[in-house]
Amino acid sequence: MGKKLLLKHDNIPGINTYEVYRQRGGYASVEKALKTMTPEVIVEEVKKSGxxxxxxxxxxxxxxWSFLAKPPGVPRYLVCNADESEPGTFKDRYLMEKIPHLLxxxxxxxxxxxxANTSYIYIRGxxxxxxxxxxxxxEEAYANGWLGENILGTGFSHHCYVQVGAGAYICGEETALLESLEGKRGNPRIKPPFPAVAGLWGCPTVVNNVETIAAVVPIVNDGGDEYAKIGIGKSTGTxxxxxxxxxxxxxxxxxxxxIPVExxxxxxxxxxxxxxxxxxxxxxxxxxxxxxLPADLILKTAKGEPRLMTYESLGDGxxxxxxxxxxxxxxxxxxxTSIVKNLYTFARFYHHESCGQCSPCREGTGWMEKILHKILxxxxxxxxxxLLWDIQSNIEGKTICPLGEAAAWPVAAAIRHFRAEFEEYVKNPKSIKDVKHYYRLREKV
Amino acid sequence: MVNNKNLQFSPESLALCKKIMDRYPEGKHKSAVIPVLHIAQSEFDGWLSVPAMDAVAAALNIKPIEVYEVASFYSMFNLRPVGKCTIEVCRTSSCWLMGAEDIVAHIEKKLGIKDGQTSADGMFTLKTVECLGSCGTAPMMQIGASYHENLTFEKVDTILDNYKSNGKRKTYTDLDYKNTL
Structure with a gap:
């Protein structure tokens, strides 16, 4: 059984309430940090944790965190990115729904x-x-003195607010998120300046994912070194x-x-x-x-080594x-599964979610969707x-934000690994009719 | 359908707008535009007419165009009238793999409408949407603030019949959200 740091208590009844969460050692990191640590020491611990x-x-x-500019007299902000919209991802929702106090x-x-004396949790609408x-x-945290003025009598004051979005994948990109939080359309900004220097309302801002912020809790409680003991190489922790x-x-x-992918x-x-x-x-x-990746390449790298669940091993090759x-x-x-049809759902997604700022992405995503529709x-x-290959290679690297790459990579990979399936579809259109485009619900176990 | 020239927020909603505006530093109240648009959408029949957006601009003391440009960007804001319950079926990869197309076809047949249309009785609007972050419990649909997951045809039938007999409008701000902001 692997070690759990974030979801240790996710199955305990009532863990979403303050009382139960506190009984299980909740808010210990706040006490430890505010009373016994300096901000610099905490940043050091997070660095050590990897x-x-x-x-x-x-x-x-x-x-x-260390890039955060600290000009005197200018407020700094922490913004939590809870705009989880990447297809296939629902971990942040689970964490927030089950153990909200951890966040x-x-x-x-x-x-x-x-x-930062003010923070915002930007959550998708x-x-x-x-x-x-x-x-x-x-509300519970305020009522118990963990939020508000002069927390635990240490002189540190903090206010935390939830901001809802309204349905835009692009707002998961940190500068688009900040634009949206400022009450504008979610168009990503040109970097630099990075949010660490000029973020929310032009002030120094750190934007972190829900899971990242939650992971700070065990790092502060047990120390960065302890956290870094889990994992392999530069992929530490859980x-x-x-x-x-x-x-x-x-x-x-x-x-x-x-752990091995297999x-x-x-x-x-x-x-x-x-x-x-x-x-x-x-x-x-x-x-x-x-x-x-096709089955053989996800289980083993091209060199024949078992693929592991780490940043490096999955990126191998x-x-x-x-x-x-x-x-x-x-x-x-x-x-x-029809890889072409699956790719079509991705292409449709990126076309829908492109903010329209950069031509290669705005036009390219729609073009790719149309071609895939034509093939299907x-x-x-x-x-x-x-042509699909050509379009995707002309989007990558030519846009302000990474949505362009995000739209291009799945197309490139599908053609790279499953070109035969595309060719079968175009040479023998009848074969498409034989392909199960989707699962019949009746087959559901 | 509400389409008055001048729409006014209820006093409770105005108080709520004020409360939301207080979350931001002095002079940065424009940040409230998205939350307040959500309030407007639920208060004014589930969609944002031009007068509804003007009411938002007035409440926040910003120019109407600053509201229009935001409302037209985000997919959760309806710029056309919708039925009392908007059924949003996720269609992206994981949901598609698990039969989202079948769910859409089933709803289309059951209600006699196509994707994007509203049923004749004004009860339901059907929409297909992109990933709602419920991939492990696919296929799924969202109605108002509620997620309905691990759908089967029978489950869809029960859910829709319940909404229909209830007859109430469903919005994203359900679940006593408004009272506690």
Whole structure:
């Protein structure tokens, strides 16, 4: 059984309430941080822990924190990115819904480390009911003296607010999120300046994912070194993985970074194997944006070594034969799945979610969706497959924010690994009709 | 359908707007535009007419265009009238893998409407939407603030029949959200 840091108590009844959470040692990190540590020491501990941003990019959190500008007299802000919208990812929702106080505790401790007296949790609009859960937790935290003025008599004051979005994937990009929080359209900003220098209302701001902020709690409680003992190399600690698709046990799992992918997919402790006794065809390992890999490449690297659940091992082989850990959105597809149709749902998604600021992304995503639609309608040609490749390569790296790459990578990977399926569709359109485009619900176990 | 030239927020809603505006530093109250648009949408029949958006602009003391440009960007804001219950079925990868297309087809047949249309009795509007973060419990649909997960045809039938017999409007700000903000 792997060690659990965040979801240790997720099955305890009433853990969403203050009393039960406090009984289980909740808010200890706030007490420890405010009474016995300085902000600099906490940042040092986070650096030592090797914690990397859990939203998808995997940037070292301690380093991000140390970039925060501290001009005198200017307020600093901590903003929690709870705009979880990456297809295949639902870990933050689980965490916030089950253990809301863990996030609030992390917000207070992290804000103390950053010298922020105000923080905002920007949550996607569709999670309205989760926002409600968080608000309740915040009320309880205020009532018990963990939020407000002069917390624990230490002179540190902090206020935390929940801000709901209104349905825009792009607001998960940190500068778009800040724009949205300022009451504008979610158009990403050109960087630099980075939010650490000029973020929310032009003030120094740190934007961190829900899971990242929650992970600060065990790091402060047990020390950065203790946290870094878990995992392999630069992938330290635990990670929440959202498992979905054709597996026996979909859900959110907290894993120690470094377990083999094969164990994660097939062991009873985690996904429990492919449902209906089918074979695995492909896996999207880190949310829709990361390259899809065929079954053999997800289980073993091109060199034949077992693939592990770490940032490095999943990335082994670059995009030619590897992928990314990303947000940990693990989508498993069985042998009957049409990769082309799945790609179509991704292309449609990115077309819908492109903010429209940069032409390559705005036009390219729609163009790719149309071509895939044409292929699935039985009118595709081999030239269309080449055109798809051409379009995606012209989006990548030519946009303000990474949505362009996120839209291009899945297309590139699907063609790279499953070109035969595309060619079969365009050469023999009748074969599309034989493909099960989707699961019949009747077959559901 | 409300389409008055001048829409006014109720006193409770105005008090709530004020409370939301207080979350931000002096002069940064424009940040409240998205939460207040949500309030407007639930108060004014589930959609944002131009007068409804003007009411938001007035409440926040900002220019109407600053409200229009935001409302038109985000997919949860309806700029056209909708039925009392908007059924939003997720259709992206994981949900599609688990049969979202079947769910959509089933609802279309049951209600006699297509994706994007409203039923003749004004009760339901059907929408297909992108990933709602419920991939492990796919297929799913959202109605108002409620997530309905692990759907089967029978489950969809029961849920929709319940909403229909209840007959009430469902909005994102359900669940006593308004009273506690």
């Amino acid at each position: 914690l990397r941003g859990r939203g998808g990019a995997g940037f070292p959190t301690g380093m991000k 609030i505790e992390g917000m207070i401790t992290s804000s103390f480390a950053l010298g 569709e999670y309205f009911y989760v926002a409600r859960v968080l608000e309740k937790a915040i 990670k929440l993985i959202s498992a979905s698709g054709h597996i026996n046990k979909p859900g959110v799992y907290e894993i120690e970074l470094g 164990e994660f997919i097939y062991s009873e402790q985690y996904c429990g194997g492919i449902r209906n006794g089918k074979k695995m065809k492909a896996v999207v390992a880190g949310g829709s944006s990361v390259p899809i 670059g995009f030619q034969t590897g992928t990314m850990l990303g947000s940990g959105g693990f989508i498993v597809m069985d042998e009957d 309608d039985g009118h595709g040609t081999v030239a269309d497959v080449d």
